Amino acid sequence: MKLHGNPLSTATQRVLACLYEKDVEFQFVDVDMGAGEHKSEKFLSLNPFGQVPAFEEGDLKLFESRATTQYIAQEFSDKGTQLLLPGSNKTMAVLQLWKEVEAHQFDPPATKLVYELRYKPFFGLTTDTAVAEENEAKLGKVLDVYEGRLAQSKYLACEHFSLADLHHLPTVQYLMGSSAKKLFDSRPHVSAWVAVITARPSWTKVQDMVKQKV
Amino acid sequence: MVVKVYGPIKAACPQRVLSCLLEKDVDFQVVHLHLDAGDHKKPDFLLRQPFGQVPAIEDGDFKLFESRAIIRYYATKYENRGPNLLGNSLEEKAVVDQWLEVEAHNFNDLVYNLVLQLVILPRMGKQGDSALALTCQQKLDKVFDIYEQRLSASAYLAGDSFTLADLSHQPGIRYLVEDAGMGHLVSQRKHVNAWWETISNRPAWKKLMKLASD
Numbered sequence: 001m002k003l004h005g006n007p008l009s010t011a012t013q014r015v016l017a018c019l020y021e022k023d024v025e026f027q028f029v030d031v032d033m034g035a036g037e038h039k040s041e042k043f044l045s046l047n048p049f050g051q052v053p054a055f056e057e058g059d060l061k062l063f064e065s066r067a068t069t070q071y072i073a074q075e076f077s078d079k080g081t082q083l084l085l086p087g088s089n090k091t092m093a094v095l096q097l098w099k100e101v102e103a104h105q106f107d108p109p110a111t112k113l114v115y116e117l118r119y120k121p122f123f124g125l126t127t128d129t130a131v132a133e134e135n136e137a138k139l140g141k142v143l144d145v146y147e148g149r150l151a152q153s154k155y156l157a158c159e160h161f162s163l164a165d166l167h168h169l170p171t172v173q174y175l176m177g178s179s180a181k182k183l184f185d186s187r188p189h190v191s192a193w194v195a196v197i198t199a200r201p202s203w204t205k206v207q208d209m210v211k212q213k214v
Numbered sequence: 215m216v217v218k219v220y221g222p223i224k225a226a227c228p229q230r231v232l233s234c235l236l237e238k239d240v241d242f243q244v245v246h247l248h249l250d251a252g253d254h255k256k257p258d259f260l261l262r263q264p265f266g267q268v269p270a271i272e273d274g275d276f277k278l279f280e281s282r283a284i285i286r287y288y289a290t291k292y293e294n295r296g297p298n299l300l301g302n303s304l305e306e307k308a309v310v311d312q313w314l315e316v317e318a319h320n321f322n323d324l325v326y327n328l329v330l331q332l333v334i335l336p337r338m339g340k341q342g343d344s345a346l347a348l349t350c351q352q353k354l355d356k357v358f359d360i361y362e363q364r365l366s367a368s369a370y371l372a373g374d375s376f377t378l379a380d381l382s383h384q385p386g387i388r389y390l391v392e393d394a395g396m397g398h399l400v401s402q403r404k405h406v407n408a409w410w411e412t413i414s415n416r417p418a419w420k421k422l423m424k425l426a427s428d
Contacts, residue, residue: 048360049320060305064315071308093278093287100280103318105265145264 001026004046005053006033007209010114010170011065012053016209017169018069020202022080028209066103066167073163081202083163091158098157098164105145109138110171117178140183143190150189155197165197173198173207217242220259221268222249223426226385227281228269232425233384234285236418237299238292244425250338282318285378299378306373313371313379317386324354325386332394351396358399358406365405369412380413388414388423 003019003026005012019026031037031052039050046054047063055062055071062068073083085091116132119125149156157164172194176184184194197203217235221228223244235242247253247268255266262270263279270279278284289299301307328350331342364371371379387410390396400410413419 048363049316049357060308062308062312064312064319067308067311067315070311071304074304089287089291090276092290093276093283096283096286097278097280100283101265104280108323142265148264 002029002056003027003053004029004031004043004055006031007206007213009033009052010111010174011051013170013173013206013210014065014167015053015055015068015072016206017166017202018072018083018163020205021083021166021200022072022076024072024076024079066099069163069166081161083161083166085158085162095157095162095164098162099167101156102164102167105142106139106168107171109135109142110175113139113178113180114171114174117180118174136180136183139180143183143187146193147187147189150193155193161197161200165193169197169203169206173203215241215274218245218272219243220245220262220270220272221247221254223422225249225268226389227267229385229388229422229426230281230382231269231271231284231288232422233381233419234288234299234378236421237381237416238288238296240288240292282314282382285381289378297376299376299381301372301377310372310377310379313377314382316371317379317382320357321354321383322386324350324357325390328354328396329386329389329394332396333389351399354396354399358403361409362403362406365409370409376413376416380409384413384419 001019001024003012003015005015005028007013007016007030016028031043033052037043038047038052043054044050046056046061049063051063053063053065053068055068057075060071062071069083077084077086085095112135113132116127116135120127146156153159155161155165172184175181176194176198185191217240219228219231219235219242221244223229223232223246228244232242232244247259249268253259254263254268259270260266262272262277265279267279269281269284270277271284278287285299293300299310301310328347331344331347331350335342361371368374370376371383387400391400391410399406401407
């Protein structure tokens with residue numbers, strides 16, 4: 001299995017976390033985004049949208065991090081951590097629901113905040129405080145729903161760690177290193193959940209890759 | 215047992231679900247919500263969908279929200295009835311998933327913002343942001359170029375048959391072509407145009423269009 005990507009990219013980290021949870025052998029191929037490698041013809045044959053990561057296993061080529069993690073979690077269902085809710089269509093649907101929530105409710109404001117509060121300072125650009133405030137307010141409302149959910153359920157989809165929680169790790173980690181940390185710290189159940197999921201050994205391995213890159 | 219679908223029949227996300235239910239010949243009842251009266255933000259609806267968005271479904275005791283989670287649930291539940299909307303092998307299912315993710319992450323937001331500025335805001339008597347609309351249109355042009363390339367290699371996005379990946383695009387493309395005056399994005403591309411002609415002429419979609427116009 002090959003994963004082409006950049007350790008600093010949230011989408012790449014999402015798939016890396018999944019591969020580590022599953023304890024499977026894979027080769028990581030670094031894509032030099034600074035040199036525009038992700039827009040090269042060779043990379044576009046792996047992902048026509050020119051985005052990282054891209055995944056290969058034998059003849060299978062996949063892109064879109066959330067389709068890739070779903071495939072890995074199913075293909076290696078018997079290995080490593082159980083990241084799905086097998087058992088019935090209904091339990092799988094509940095997992096799917098919380099994966100969709102991450103993608104459509106959490107990710108949009110969270111990604112904009114990472115851009116304003118982490119990416120821009122890193123590259124010497126000026127944070128747009130109006131955009132940052134607007135997205136902090138939006139993310140706050142989403143986290144209110146999470147607070148309610150996590151008061152009733154140990155993890156988002158069920159009582160064990162699943163893909164629904166894993167998908168949040170990259171963006172949560174970046175935000176915990178910014179002024180947006182307060183959004184998570186001020187909500188007790190969300191705060192406890194963040195502490196638990198970011199302490200997972202598989203996530204520590206991803207963070208080690210990030211540290212080597214920076 | 216009739217599936218209750220909460221939301222206006224003319225709205226895009228409920229239509230995604232209804233198209234799937236019609237493909238699978240599942241009986242449903244649309245419970246209309248008046249979005250301009252804020253029905254979707256009222257306490258009893260928030261119990262169904264804590265983010266205050268449509269649709270939500272109720273199937274006996276089972277409740278679900280997020281349209282893309284709902285279509286996956288019903289496509290799996292009725293896997294052996296009607297058209298196979300998921301693919302067969304794990305690899306085929308992964309490719310369907312990939313193009314569903316493309317719709318969700320590379321297509322949906324551009325269409326949503328374009329339609330918001332050109333159609334929805336003016337209908338509400340407000341000024342649309344034409345600069346934003348233009349930016350969305352330019353980005354959407356590039357996305358459709360990738361779709362054109364993909365559809366020159368296969369009849370449908372994930373392969374040789376109609377799947378959830380194609381179905382998920384139906385409501386958004388209808389808005390572009392019929393309401394937003396953006397039909398040229400489709401009609402000027404030979405393979406995208408042929409694909410839209412095919413998927414918009416499916417009996418299930420045509421039935422939905424009739425129900426929505428009554």
